[in-house]
Structure formats: structure tokens, C-alpha cells
Amino acid sequence: MAGFALDISGIKQVEDAISRFDKAATKGIVDELSTSVLNIQKAAKRRAPGFDGKLRQSIIVSSGRSGLDKSVVATVKYAPYVEFGTRSKVNIPPGYEGFAAQFRGKGGGTFKELFDSIVRWVKKKNIAQIQNTYTGRRSTRRSDVNYAAMTIAWRIIKNGVRPQPFLIPSYEEEKPKLINRLRRLFK
Numbered sequence: 368m369a370g371f372a373l374d375i376s377g378i379k380q381v382e383d384a385i386s387r388f389d390k391a392a393t394k395g396i397v398d399e400l401s402t403s404v405l406n407i408q409k410a411a412k413r414r415a416p417g418f419d420g421k422l423r424q425s426i427i428v429s430s431g432r433s434g435l436d437k438s439v440v441a442t443v444k445y446a447p448y449v450e451f452g453t454r455s456k457v458n459i460p461p462g463y464e465g466f467a468a469q470f471r472g473k474g475g476g477t478f479k480e481l482f483d484s485i486v487r488w489v490k491k492k493n494i495a496q497i498q499n500t501y502t503g504r505r506s507t508r509r510s511d512v513n514y515a516a517m518t519i520a521w522r523i524i525k526n527g528v529r530p531q532p533f534l535i536p537s538y539e540e541e542k543p544k545l546i547n548r549l550r551r552l553f554k
Contacts, residue, residue, distance in 0.1 A: 392553070396435065396549065396552070397435060399545060399552060400437050400545070401430075402548075403437075403544070403548075404430075404437045404439055406541050406544075407538055408428050410540060410541070411441070411537040412533075414533035414537060415441075415533040416531050416533075419487065422443055422446060422533075425442040425443040426439065426440070426441050426533075426534075439534065439537075447470040448470070449528075449531050450530060450534055451467050451470070451530050452528055453527035457530065460532075460539075463535060478520070478524075481524075482520050485516040485520050485523075486512060486513065486516040489512050489519070490512055493507065495507055496511075
């Protein structure tokens with residue numbers, strides 16, 4: 368599945384605990400993991416920028432056959448660039464350098480996709496709206512919208528976009544809660 372995912376199965380303490388306990392304990396672990404991935408998904412959707420809702424809608428939970436490997440995935444191809452930023456504005460949290468490196472230089476789409484998305488944004492925000500000095504009426508000409516969108520698109524290509532982290536902060540917020548719930552489960 369293409370996209371951007373955080374896998375919570377890599378927590379060493381959890382993996383060690385799983386190997387020592389029986390099926391009843393495993394069910395408790397699966398339940399806690401399920402709760403955590405749903406919490407991460409909910410928090411990531413809340414944090415994700417939501418102009419047209421595509422990014423938020425793409426944040427899904429996926430599970431392996433055993434139920435012990437669960438992931439929260441953002442399936443749109445531009446998700447990592449929203450999370451980490453682009454060009455000179457890239458900001459990678461400590462410990463995620465290797466994870467972020469897999470997206471470096473891959474590109475998140477075509478110029479046309481970028482331009483079309485910005486055109487929709489310009490129209491929604493009424494950025495290219497002009498006011499007639501005689502009648503006082505406001506109008507938006509297609510050429511003005513396209514000019515504004517083209518200017519913004521080239522600025523993004525040249526300078527990049529600032530990061531708007533949504534998945535990693537959600538994961539980092541939930542991780543200690545999960546570990547505490549698992550510790551209580553095994554006391």
C-alpha cells in the first residue's frame with residue numbers, strides 16, 4: 368500500500384511481553400493495540416490540514432493477520448511532505464531520520480496536480496477576487512485565479528512548504544499511554 372505509515376509493533380517491551388504470555392493475554396494486548404491505533408488515527412485526522420479533506424480521509428488503520436501488527440497509514444502520496452515539509456523548510460523529529468529518508472527526492476505528484484489544487488484553494492479563499500470601482504461588485508476572473516495559483520505554485524516549488532506534522536505527534540502522544548496500559552495489563 369502506497370502512503371505514509373507509522374507501525375507501532377516495533378516497541379521492544381511489547382514484543383518481549385507478547386512472547387511470554389498465553390492467548391488470553393494476547394487478546395488483551397490486541398485490544399490495547401486496537402485502542403491505540405484508533406486513538407492515533409483520530410488525533411492524526413484532527414491535526415492534519417484539512418483544505419479539501421483528502422489527507423484526513425486517507426488516514427486509515429491497517430492490521431496484519433495476527434492482530435499484533437497494526438499501522439496507521441496516510442495513503443495520499445503527498446502525506447510525508449505535509450508531515451516533514453519540503454526544500455529548506457524540512458523538519459524531521461529526532462529518531463525519525465531513517466523513516467523520513469525513504470521519501471527524500473521521491474516527489475509527491477505532478478505540477479498539474481499542484482496547480483489544480485491551488486486553483487481550488489484560491490477560489491475557496493477568494494484570493495483573486497477583485498472589486499469593480501464603479502459598481503462595487505466583487506468578481507473573480509479565471510485569469511486572475513490562474514495567475515494567483517501559478518504564482519503560489521512556483522513559490523512552493525522554489526521555497527518549499529513548512530511542515531505540518533500530524534502523524535508523528537499523534538503517535539508520540541499515544542505511545543506512553545499504550546505502554547502504561549500494557550504494564551497495568553501484566554501486573
